Amino acid sequence: MSDVQVELTVNGQARTATVQPRLTLADFLREECRLTGTHLGCEHGVCGACTVLVDGEAVRSCLVFAVQAAGSEVTTVEGLGGPDGELSPVQAALRDCHGLQCGFCTPGFVVSITAFLRDNPRPTDQETREALSGTLCRCTGYQGILRAVQQAAGAETAR
Amino acid sequence: MKPAAFDYHAPGTVEEAVALLAELGDDAKVLAGGQSLIPMLALRLTAFDHLVDVCRIPELQGVQQRDGGVRIGAAVRHAQVGTSPEVAAAAPLLTLATPLVGHFQIRNRGTLGGAIAHADPAAEYPAAALALDATMDIASPTGRRTLTAQEFFTDLWTTAMEPDEMLVGVTFPAWGGRSGFAVEEFARRHGDYAIAGAEVAVELDETDRVRRCAIGLVALGPTPERPREAEAELVGRPVSEIDPAEVGRLAMAGLTAVTSDGNGSADYRRRVGAAMVARAWTRAVADASTEGAA
Numbered sequence: 001m002s003d004v005q006v007e008l009t010v011n012g013q014a015r016t017a018t019v020q021p022r023l024t025l026a027d028f029l030r031e032e033c034r035l036t037g038t039h040l041g042c043e044h045g046v047c048g049a050c051t052v053l054v055d056g057e058a059v060r061s062c063l064v065f066a067v068q069a070a071g072s073e074v075t076t077v078e079g080l081g082g083p084d085g086e087l088s089p090v091q092a093a094l095r096d097c098h099g100l101q102c103g104f105c106t107p108g109f110v111v112s113i114t115a116f117l118r119d120n121p122r123p124t125d126q127e128t129r130e131a132l133s134g135t136l137c138r139c140t141g142y143q144g145i146l147r148a149v150q151q152a153a154g155a156e157t158a159r
Numbered sequence: 160m161k162p163a164a165f166d167y168h169a170p171g172t173v174e175e176a177v178a179l180l181a182e183l184g185d186d187a188k189v190l191a192g193g194q195s196l197i198p199m200l201a202l203r204l205t206a207f208d209h210l211v212d213v214c215r216i217p218e219l220q221g222v223q224q225r226d227g228g229v230r231i232g233a234a235v236r237h238a239q240v241g242t243s244p245e246v247a248a249a250a251p252l253l254t255l256a257t258p259l260v261g262h263f264q265i266r267n268r269g270t271l272g273g274a275i276a277h278a279d280p281a282a283e284y285p286a287a288a289l290a291l292d293a294t295m296d297i298a299s300p301t302g303r304r305t306l307t308a309q310e311f312f313t314d315l316w317t318t319a320m321e322p323d324e325m326l327v328g329v330t331f332p333a334w335g336g337r338s339g340f341a342v343e344e345f346a347r348r349h350g351d352y353a354i355a356g357a358e359v360a361v362e363l364d365e366t367d368r369v370r371r372c373a374i375g376l377v378a379l380g381p382t383p384e385r386p387r388e389a390e391a392e393l394v395g396r397p398v399s400e401i402d403p404a405e406v407g408r409l410a411m412a413g414l415t416a417v418t419s420d421g422n423g424s425a426d427y428r429r430r431v432g433a434a435m436v437a438r439a440w441t442r443a444v445a446d447a448s449t450e451g452a453a
């Protein structure tokens with residue numbers, strides 16, 4: 001089986017690596033780029049912890065091979081905060097609303113909610129619940145996360 | 160788990176892709192959005208020595224109006240299907256079905272062609288293709304052919320395509336006049352595959368009789384199902400005299416292979432199915448009635 005060279009941009013930085021075609025984008029980010037903010041819960045598309053932006057769209061990085069993302073711009077949770085570690089509005093809202101405990105699912109929520117609010121800045125409660133349904137949290141419960149989306153939506157429009 | 164090792168191919172044309180499939184034989188599989196194939200590879204339910212990524216082929220992209228209907232390239236993502244004005248104009252049933260396909264992160268990757276080629280009876284797009292009499296444009300190393308949806312879905316996760324064939328695009332003929340559409344399905348959680356569902360299209364004539372109707376059934380057999388006898392019984396009748404519950408019963412009457420599994424027995428699925436048909440019928444009729452009311 002032959003390796004392939006993959007070139008892509010991660011959080012604004014060009015990255016090149018020679019990898020096996022079976023390497024998922026999630027493992028590319030974690031192992032080749034050492035960006036371990038992208039978490040792997042299930043590795044088969046169910047939990048959403050591994051969500052990243054590929055050319056701006058939220059996708060599950062365990063269901064994309066790195067080679068499929070060649071030439072794309074990838075944004076991970078590390079790329080969403082400020083350069084000095086300042087929390088993004090979505091991250092700040094999750095902290096304020098107790099939207100996390102262990103934090104395992106949080107990168108997936110942060111990335112998914114960021115994309116969701118960009119496309120739908122004033123979502124209804126129902127739209128928000130549907131948008132959250134693709135990411136699983138096993139310890140916090142969803143009410144705090146739901147409130148965080150509402151707070152972040154307010155913050156975004158107030159800015 | 161991690162998928163087994165494979166070689167990756169990214170052909171630039173349909174001809175190159177099918178030539179590769181022919182040359183590599185059973186060891187090769189088409190990879191589109193990967194939202195069904197990659198989980199199966201990761202769980203090691205299946206393995207291939209070669210994956211042929213078709214998403215970089217220009218002919219598989221794009222949505223075009225065609226003969227009043229709409230032609231959708233096989234590699235068009237669910238998200239694009241859901242927001243396309245051409246799709247909304249010619250095949251509103253697809254627009255309505257799209258938000259029910261998984262979650263938005265899945266819809267950003269999954270392709271229409273992948274969902275149809277995967278032929279899951281619990282999936283939304285195959286049932287819509289069957290209900291709307293869509294036609295499948297298929298390429299093989301020896302040329303092209305077109306199959307109707309009726310011919311295409313042959314069994315559970317099985318289509319009439321040969322291993323060296325691929326889906327290039329799907330054409331949905333338009334429904335004109337006073338038509339209405341609705342999709343109803345029941346799943347335990349939003350985004351899950353449905354336990355049972357119904358996709359209904361209905362067209363009324365000037366006197367509010369049913370001119371034609373189509374019912375696509377989700378998760379009520381080994382393939383997407385279409386109760387043609389029920390449809391035939393409804394055509395020509397004044398819509399006000401049709402009891403939606405009767406439509407539900409009629410639609411379930413001809414089903415012979417409803418599955419029982421952990422999500423529900425065959426009996427339960429039939430009851431849910433009948434209720435979904437009744438609800439979808441009611442909404443589709445209401446939708447049709449608002450179209451240029453007679």
Ligand SMILES: Cc1cc2nc3c(=O)[nH]c(=O)nc-3n(C[C@H](O)[C@H](O)[C@H](O)COP(=O)(O)OP(=O)(O)OC[C@H]3O[C@@H](n4cnc5c(N)ncnc54)[C@H](O)[C@@H]3O)c2cc1C
Binds near residue numbers: 259260269283
């Ligand atoms: C968590 C989760 C939830 C989901 N929920 C739903 C749901 O509720 N409803 C639903 O309908 N789907 C659901 N899906 C599946 C999703 O819609 C898939 O995108 C779709 O079934 C397959 O499309 P794909 O482009 O990802 O295809 P792939 O996964 O790449 O391919 C699927 C199969 O089709 C074949 N194939 C793909 N393209 C072609 C082609 N052009 N020609 C010939 N063969 C081809 C492949 O060889 C493979 O066998 C879900 C997926 C996940 C991970």
Ligand code: FES
Binds near residue numbers: 042
């Ligand atoms: S790790 Fe990707 S969805 Fe669970």
Ligand code: FES
Binds near residue numbers: 101138
């Ligand atoms: S915060 Fe622990 S799983 Fe969500």
